[in-house]
Amino acid sequence: MDRLLVLVKGEFNRLNKYNLFTAHFVVLMVWVGLAWFFEAAELKAFVPFIFLMDATMMTILLVGATLFYEKQEHTINSIMVSPVTGDQYLLSKVVVNVLNSFVTVVFISAALYFMKGVVYNYFLLVPAVVVVAASHTIIGIWLSYHAKSFSSLLVNYIIYVFVFLLPTVLAMLGIIGEAAARFLIVLPPDTANILISAMVREVDPWRLVFGYAYLILLSVVLYRYIVRPWFDWYVMREVGV
Amino acid sequence: MIKVRNLRYKYPNNREYTIKGIDFEIREGEIFGFLGPSAAGKSTTQKILIRLLKGYEGEIEYNGKSLLSYRDDFYEDIGVCFEMPISFSKLTAMENLEFFKKLYRRTVDVEPLLKRMGLWEDRDKKAGEYSKGMKIRLNFIRAMLNNPRVLFLDEPTNGLDPVNARIMKDMILEFKERGGTVFLTSHIMSDVDELCDRVAFIVDGLLREEDSPRNLKLKYGKRTVKVEYKENGNLVAREFGMAEIRTPAFFELLQSKEIETIHSGETTLEDIFIQVTGVALRG
Known part of the structure; x- marks a missing residue:
């Protein structure tokens, strides 16, 4: 537990020093700037999209960037010859990204409240963001395993966006019909959208239950059977195999 | 201290074994040189010994127990100095050391180490602004952070000027005098000759020779x-x-x-x- 705390603190310190926090903050400011042009009622429809983007896409990019820096500077080698376990290392990435998404929730919610007086169901938003950010950190780690450089990570990221997120966005815009959109629930970003949207609109309870169960199960299965076992291979590759 | 018996290792995507059945022993308190040409298997052997590579065949014992039986407490005992510079470039040298130091239960004061290695004045400089030699010296301090019992050094003096190479070699010898054990790979034979109590030569995954430098000189001279x-x-x-x-x-x-x-x-x-x-x- 102590080591996990050290890793989390260290990761936050590096996010700051490597200007990844700054980049994240700039993105948040863009969202706040966009929100300025919406009326309070319109904002309620728009704001879940901000949290969806942050907890899914921004999370994947941030975890990818930190893994890329650690790979480029070989620091992962040094961490893995210390008493840190693979589980602690990976879990620290999840914790940091969940906390980061939580910061987004606080920042955006405060900005929207003070700018437009917008409020929504924070008790449904926070657990949704936690589960979505955690699952997408694991997905981001998995995508990073298959990236040899930051460019190839971006390619993986774009493929993920097209395959998994674009249908969700099209459904949000009404381009994909309701009947077809029902099946999109098996796509993690769509499930994420359902969970996060519950902050501003009524969602069938079964969809919430399914959504949480699905993302949690997906995270556990991905971690247990793919991300954790392949981590040794990833480290092995990084030490010059 | 470390006993290796019939060690064989094949990389997941390779058909051939990289390590083809080697036996050697590293005694407590000695400096053991592991030498060989490129791609002979010395780095692979070192990575197996520091548990970065898993799935080997054969037996490795550390302190009388199978290496596999150790959990991550094994890393409390060892220090590893990689050949390439390893540090978070946007963090200062001190921030780098402080981060790694917190990962161990037993640590040392870094000030004397930084002073000895000539980095104390530059401790608040970002590691990315260090020269290659300075980064290598920082690597060495990183390896010594947890007051290890065994040091694994991969080409430790490579890229250092003669003065700093001398300081590092003196520190390695002092480490040995305090009872420490060292596993060293290097292609600088004068360093090996000066530092090592025994050396082993690995060629194409097999050990060809193992003895003290003196005995080898007598044998081959x-x-x-x-x-x-x-x-x-x-x-x-x-x-x-x-x-x-x-x-x-x-x-x-x-x-x-x-x-x-x-x-x-x-x-x-x-x-x-x-x-x-x-x-x-x-x-």
Whole structure:
């Protein structure tokens, strides 16, 4: 537990020093700037999209960037010859990204409240963001395993966006019909959208239950059977195999 | 301290074994040199010993217990100095060390180490602004952070100027004097000769030789004495077998000629490396 705390603190310190926090903050400011042009009622429809983007896409990019820096500077080698376990290392990435998404929730919610007086169901938003950010950190780690450089990570990221997120966005815009959109629930970003949207609109309870169960199960299965076992291979590759 | 028995290792995507069944022992308190040409298997062996590579065949014992039986407490005991510079470039040297230090239960004060390695004045400089030599010295301090019992050093003096290489070698020898054990790979044979109690040569995944540098020199060197002297204004060289140096002819030569040099025929570790591995050293 102590080591996990050290890793989390260290990761936050590096996010700051490597200007990844700054980049994240700039993105948040863009969202706040966009929100300025919406009326309070319109904002309620728009704001879940901000949290969806942050907890899914921004999370994947941030975890990818930190893994890329650690790979480029070989620091992962040094961490893995210390008493840190693979589980602690990976879990620290999840914790940091969940906390980061939580910061987004606080920042955006405060900005929207003070700018437009917008409020929504924070008790449904926070657990949704936690589960979505955690699952997408694991997905981001998995995508990073298959990236040899930051460019190839971006390619993986774009493929993920097209395959998994674009249908969700099209459904949000009404381009994909309701009947077809029902099946999109098996796509993690769509499930994420359902969970996060519950902050501003009524969602069938079964969809919430399914959504949480699905993302949690997906995270556990991905971690247990793919991300954790392949981590040794990833480290092995990084030490010059 | 570390016993390796019939170690074999094959990389997941390879058909052939990289390590093809090697046995050796690293005794407590010694500096063990592990030498070989590129791609011979020395880095692979080191990565297996520091548990970065898993799935090996054979047995490795550390302190009488299988290496596999250790959990991550094994890393409390060892320090690893990689050949390439390893540090968070946007963090200062001190921030780098403080981060790694917090990962261990037992640690040392870094100030004397930084001072000894000449980095104290630059401790608040970002590691990315360090020269290659400074980064290598920082690597070494990183390896010493947890007051390890065993040090794994991969080409530790490579890229260092002679003064800093001297300081690092002195620190390695002092570590040994305090009872520490060292596993060292290097292609700088003068360093190996100076530091190592025993060396092993690995070629194509197999151990070809294992002994002390002195014994190897005796084994591979010529048991001769070469005398160079002046005769009628010309430089003449004559070689005597060890048995001959007790003969009157040898003494007569020493007494009657103007001797310029006398050399024993012992060889260098570099020559032994070339003989054993069949590969010439570069760099």
